[in-house]
Amino acid sequence: MPTRRVITGRSQEPRVRFAEELHRLRTERGDSLRKLGEVLGWDWPLFGKMESGETIGGPEVVQALDQHYGTPGLLLTLWELAVGDPTQFREQYRRYMTLEAEAVSLWHYAVSAPPGLLQTEGYAREALAAGGLRGEELNQQVAARVGRAELLKGDGAPQFRTILSETVLRIPLSDPRVWREQLEHLVEAADRPHIALHVLPFDAGLHHLMSTDVMFLRMADGQPFAYTESNFRGELVPESRQVERMQRAYDVVRDLALSPTESRKFISDMLEDLPCDPST
Template identity: 65%
Template sequence: MPQRLVVTEMSHEPRKRFAEELRRLRVERGLTLRDLASLVGWDPSLFGKMERGGTLGGPEVVQALDQYYGTGPLLLILWELAVGDPTQFKEQYRRYMVLEAEALGLWQYSVSRPPGVLQTAEYAREALMAGGLRGAELEQQVDARIGRRRVLEGDDPPPFRVILSELVLRNSLRNTQAWRGQLEFLLEAADRPNIALHVLPFGTGLHGLDSTDVMFLRLPDGRTVAYVENDVSGELIEETSKVDQLQRTYDAVRDLALSLAESRSFILRMLEEVPCEPST
């Protein structure tokens, strides 16, 4: 068997390859981070973090770098691969992330926090910090979580139905401006044609999902799988009978929730209660 040809010594891991390519392009042009910042914009510390793999940055930054270096869409393609790389997630989530990217339809019930696909970067950062993450690992997980939003974007995104417990809308962030941003993002999401957002208000009584987040994925092969998560663990469920039982429970909860119009009005009222001035 012929020996495998090694084309480059650069990493085959999407996130590392993106960082390596950024550094290679800058060094080949003899630029310092400050030089690059003055030519392209943004802070030199951001470019430093991107080259070290501490953050992926946003698509606007990456597009500006592509334009400056004359690399067409190369860096943006590498960025998209890095954002969508399931290895960024902890082991128990990886198979679920692969299936989520393939799903033809999604529906979810959330107990206390917005679904990851509907979180702003500020919300994701505070939530992950509350779980103990710091430094480079924190930024990597924020990037990974925000990257999940691509599932619901694009030219032909899958339908997504989500039920938010009222607790999601009451469990605010410490930073009021960041919390306003999260509520505004939920309102924006509720206006998208592929997203149906319901609120389950307090006072509807006990139900089968009181303490459990659940996400259903309808897959191309016709199967539906579920991912359930509570405060201590998460589990991917693929056995048909168990998924069917969870779906019946979900349907019962949906029957208790507000209509789409009522839910939008509910979130808008919550937004109006948030002070416009930043927290001190």
């Protein structure tokens, strides 16, 4: 029997294949590692470690690379194979991140924490550490979460609306200085023309999204999706009737929430009540 010809000269071992593809895409683009880090907002040595196979990074880093190279879903698929454990990266989350990168509008409701797209590095670090992450894995996931904020920057940024339950603003971080930075970051975000930020005060009463963090994504062709999330799992909802039912609940919550102007003042008033020097 003749020897089977290898169709591709690239490695068939998933982790090596992933590293090879990262290196190929970067060199064909003509980017240096340092330039790649500057463009995407991560420390550039991370990309060197990913290309050498020392680490495979986190899904949000890979999503940013897919968006940068114009290869939606390709690198995420290779990353999933490189991980080797499908429980670490479910298909629904992979598809959600691809949809998020292509959406023309994002509408969000937050139960107890700011959306990842609006978290500061300090907030992300404490939140992820509270979930049990440590060491290099923690550093990678913090960088990945902060890096996702690039999605909301630039002329092509999608329209983004978030409604923050007052609970989000009443659970401070252990470091008052970092907590102040997070509140200041929310005020700054509220001033951006493509971001609408609402606060849902406690006195708004009961509503149908009280325990559901949800993101609605609308694609260029008008197709809506929803993604619900807890600390332990996420679920992509593609079925139009179910998405429509959830959107009606979201519309009720939006009507109960403060206006963007009132919400900005609400957070600014909270900042004024904080000590000017949190270390004292």
